[in-house]
Amino acid sequence: MSHARHGVGAWIGWAFFADLVSALALTFGYMFSRSVTMQYPDKEKWLPYPRYRGHHFLTRDDEGEIKCVACELCARICPCDCIEVIPYEDDKGSRHPAKFEIDMARCLFCGLCEDACPADAIALGQQYEFSSFSSRDLVVGREDLLGKPGKARTGGGVVAARLNTEQDVLVETSERRGYNWWRNIRRT
C-alpha cells in the first residue's frame, strides 16, 4: 500500500493480483535456494570466533611449566566465586597452584579472570560442548584445564560435529573470513 498506483497498467496488475503473483514467485525461487541450516549434533558444527568465551584453559610456558603463579586474582575478581586456587612453592622457589578448580556450573563466562590474570595463564577458549548430567562433573581441576583447547584461530568455519551419525561431513575451515550467513539470502 506504500506505493501509489499510477496508470492503467498498474490497475490491470492489481486486478490480476500482480502483487500476490510476485509473492508466489519469490517463495518459489526460495524453494530452490540452499538452506542455511547447520545440522549441528548430527553432521557439522560451527567453529567459534577468536573472541568467543567458552571453556577455560590454563597455559604452559616454553619450558612446559604452568604459567599460573597462583596469585588468586582470578578467584578474587570472579563475580560468582567459582574459582578456587591453593598455591604451593616448588624447588626453584616459584609459586604455582597446587589446586586450581573451576566450577563450570556456576561460571557465567564473563572473562574477568582472563582480564585480571597478570601471567596470561588463564583464558576462555573455544570449547562449548561440555554439558553434563551431574553438576559434580562440571568442577574441573588443574590437569583438565591444562588439556583444554585454546582460543580459536580462524573461527566462523564449519567442522565435523562430535556426534557423527553420517560419514560425509562438510568441512569448510579454509574460509578465512568465516561462514557467510548471507550468501544464500538475496537482498534487493
Place this chain on the structure above:
Amino acid sequence: MELIVALGLIAFKVALLIAILLLLPLPLTWLERKIAGRMQQRMGPMRVGWHGLLQPVADGIKLLTKEDHIPAEADRFLFKLAPILALTPPFVVFVAIPFGETVSVLGAEITLYVSNMNVALLFVFAVIGLEVYGVIFGGWAANSKYAVLGSLRTCAQMISYEIPMGFAVIGVVMLAQSMSLLEIVRAQADVWNVVYQPVGFFVFFVAGLAEAQRIPFDLAEAEGDLGAGFHTEYSGIRFAFFMVSEYAIVLLVSVLVVILFFGGWNGMLVPLPPLLWFLLKVAFFVYLFIWFRFTFPRYRYDQLMAIGWKVLLPLSMANIIITGIAFL
C-alpha cells in the same frame, strides 16, 4: 453370483479409498514441512529416516500414545462426537468422486469410481456442508473461549463461502448439461472448462481455500490470536482426526478443481495414462495449497467476509449470467 462379485468389488473400492485417505496425511505432512523448510531456507525434518521420511510415522505414534485429555467442564458426549463428525464427511464425499473411466485388471473392466451418481455435484456439496458440524460441536463442547471463537468464525466462514462455491459450479453444470462428475469430465474432452470459465475457476478455488480453512483463510485456527482455534482443547488421536479431515478436504478441493475445471483425466499434448494425468493435476493443486500457505499472510476477519460477500458472490453471479447469455 454376479451380485456378490459386484458387492465385493464395491467393498474393496471403499476399503481402498478409506485406507488411502487415512494414510494420505503421512506423505502430505512430510511434503508440507519439507516445502515449508525449503521456502524458508531451512531443511525441514531431517532426523527420522532418510531426509525425515519417517517423521510423520513418528508423529502418528506420538499422537496415538498421548493422553486423550477431556477438559473438566466439557460436554463429554459432543466432545467425543465432534472429531468423528469432522472426519466422516470428507471420506463420504469420495464415494461420488470418479478417478477415471475404467481400467482392465486381469481382463475384467473395473470402473475407477465407487458410484456414478447423476447428482454427484449436489451430493458433494451437501455432504461437505456437514463438515461444519464437527467444527462447531468441537468448539462448543470444549467450553473454552478460544475454541468457541474459532468455531464461530468457522461457521460464518463456511456458510459465506459455500454460496459463491455453489454458484461457481453452475457455469460448469451449464456447459456439461449434467451434474454427474463423470459427464462433466467427458464434456471436457476437447477443451477444459477453465478456458470457458476462468472466473468460475477463480471463485471456486478461492472459496475452496476458505472451505479447507487454509491460509490465507485459516481464521478458524488462527494460531496468533486463538491458540489453535476450534481444536485448542483436543489432544492425541482426536486431534489427529481433525488433522486427517483437514488434509482430506485439501485433497477433495484439489480433486474437485481438477474434475470441474481442468479436464479431470483428459490429457493434453503428452499421452500419459489417464489416471496419471489426473494424479499429476491433483498433485499440482495440492502443492499450490502448500505454496499459498507459506507465501501469504492471513486475512483479517472483516476482510474475509468482505471478500466472500462483496467480491466472490457478485463475481460468481455475473459468471452465471454471462454463461447463460452465451448459451442463449
